Amino acid sequence: xxxxLAEAYLHGLDPFAIKFPASWPIAGLRWYGLAYLAxxxxxxxxxxxxxxxxxxxxxxxxxxxxxxxxLIGVLAGGRLGxxxxxxxxxxxxxxxxxxxxxxxxxxxxxxxxxxxILGVVATLWIFATKNHLSKLHLLDVACFTTAPGLFFxxxxxxxxxxxxxxxxxxxxxxxxxxxxxxxPQEIMSWSVERLARFTDMLQGAGFTVPQWPDARTTxxxxxxxxxxxxxxxxxxxxxxxxxxxxxxxQAITDGPMLMxxxxxxxxxxxxxxxxxxxxxxxxxxxxxxxxxxREPDLGVALLATPLGDLSRxxxxxxxMVVVFVVGGxxxxxxxxxxxxxxxxxxxPAAKGLPGx
Numbered sequence: 491x492x493x494x495l496a497e498a499y500l501h502g503l504d505p506f507a508i509k510f511p512a513s514w515p516i517a518g519l520r521w522y523g524l525a526y527l528a529x530x531x532x533x534x535x536x537x538x539x540x541x542x543x544x545x546x547x548x549x550x551x552x553x554x555x556x557x558x559x560x561l562i563g564v565l566a567g568g569r570l571g572x573x574x575x576x577x578x579x580x581x582x583x584x585x586x587x588x589x590x591x592x593x594x595x596x597x598x599x600x601x602x603x604x605x606x607i608l609g610v611v612a613t614l615w616i617f618a619t620k621n622h623l624s625k626l627h628l629l630d631v632a633c634f635t636t637a638p639g640l641f642f643x644x645x646x647x648x649x650x651x652x653x654x655x656x657x658x659x660x661x662x663x664x665x666x667x668x669x670x671x672x673x674p675q676e677i678m679s680w681s682v683e684r685l686a687r688f689t690d691m692l693q694g695a696g697f698t699v700p701q702w703p704d705a706r707t708t709x710x711x712x713x714x715x716x717x718x719x720x721x722x723x724x725x726x727x728x729x730x731x732x733x734x735x736x737x738x739x740q741a742i743t744d745g746p747m748l749m750x751x752x753x754x755x756x757x758x759x760x761x762x763x764x765x766x767x768x769x770x771x772x773x774x775x776x777x778x779x780x781x782x783x784r785e786p787d788l789g790v791a792l793l794a795t796p797l798g799d800l801s802r803x804x805x806x807x808x809x810m811v812v813v814f815v816v817g818g819x820x821x822x823x824x825x826x827x828x829x830x831x832x833x834x835x836x837x838p839a840a841k842g843l844p845g846x
Contacts, residue, residue, distance in 0.1 A: 498666035498732045500723055501673045502715045505650045515588065525646035529639025530561060536635045545830050546631050547623060556617060560632060563613035564606045564639075569596055571605010575802055576787050603640065603744075604806040610636075626763035626821060627829060633769035634752045640773075641745025648737035651675050654785045655734030666732030674715040676730050678708050688729065697721050736784035743776035759828035763821030771814030777807040 509518035534557045541550040548556065573580045573593055577600065583592030610632055618625040647653045651673050658670055666672070677685060689699045689707060697714070700706040714722040751772045756765050778800075786801045793800050800808070 497668060497727070498670040498672045499668070500715065500727050500730070501651050501671055501675075502718065502723070503649045503651070504716045520646075521649045522646040525642035526564075526639070529642045530557060530564075532638040533557065533560065533635040536638075537631060540631065540634075540830075545832065547627055547829060548631065552621060556628075559613040559617045560610055563609035563611075565596075565609075567609015567612065568601035568603070568606035569593065571602035571608060572600045575602050575605065575806070576600075601643075603643070604803070604810075624762045626766065630756075630760070630762060630765035630830065633766045634756060636769065637745055637749035637752060640748065641741050644737050644741035644744055648735070648741070653737055655736030655739075655783050656785050658732045658734065663732055669735065670732035671735045672727060672730040672732055674712045674726060674730070677711060677726075688725070692722065692725060695721050695725065733785075734783040736780060739780045739783055740777070743780055744773065747776065748772055753832060756830055757832050759831040761821055761824055761826050761828050763817065763824075765830070767814050767818035767821060770810045771818070774807040774810035774814060778804050778811075781807070 505520050505522065506518040507521050507524055510516060534553070537546070537548065537556065538550065538553050540546040541548050541553050570593075580592035580595070580600070583595075584590060585592075589595055611629065614628045614632055615625055617623075618628045654673065655671070658666060662670075677688070680688070685707065689711075692699050692711075697719070699710055711722060711726070715726065748769070752765065752769060755768045781801050781804045784801070784803075787803075793802070793805050
């Protein structure tokens, strides 16, 4: 679909990279899943390079095992975090359709980055204990390799048309700026009367739409936008609200900007835990800032604080900044040798790096 820079972008991206036949048990391969795969692939390549060049105490031979632990931590922690922080109803949501339990329905979306971070911390603790490695150093390595995955994940959120930004002020709606986003999925919240008037207009323009109140009506319109149908696009665009592209804002901060911070911090050897602390602080501050442009999650009330009304994501990020300050002061004062450093490697250790 053509992107006209003179007006807001009408989101027409299909969440499926590959669609499977209707007779198959799953609908297809989603960009969301590919984003997770790409994030883990990049992280594996980064950790393997660090191990081979002796920029980490992790032996090269156990890097594949480490990635399995990280995968479990991200998936389990991300999903559990989403359920506990944003939608507890999923914990008791049981259906007769696969995968039968709302907690396991990752195919419908719903992952929390804060939960993923907690999950990684838990699995790293287990892995470090099992392999007699420094837990704080493993945390540093994991944090250093996280930004690419966060970047791909936010791009997938955009493709999925989820985690919308806030609506632009009324003074910016007509005309809406080129960098703003309009979502055809907005019609799912229209009243029956408004949708009926719009479908009548499309019928008059020669576009066949299932008659309301058939549930296929909204899906047919959204699919037409994704297919690039100019009749539907031209009719729908002026009817929609323009939103901030918060997913793209957070893709930039969570990806390139956070990665740059990690590189600058670890250019020279650091005491174990320092890089991880800077990750928590950097991610927390940027998440607090970008959440101002993101619509609060449905059903999750804002929390009144001395800093103003904060979303659930901002509250969790404030806690991350607190951990950064307190934890950073603790780890920087520890009497241990700095390790790592991107500008130079170190001599390989015979048994890794034991201790906290």
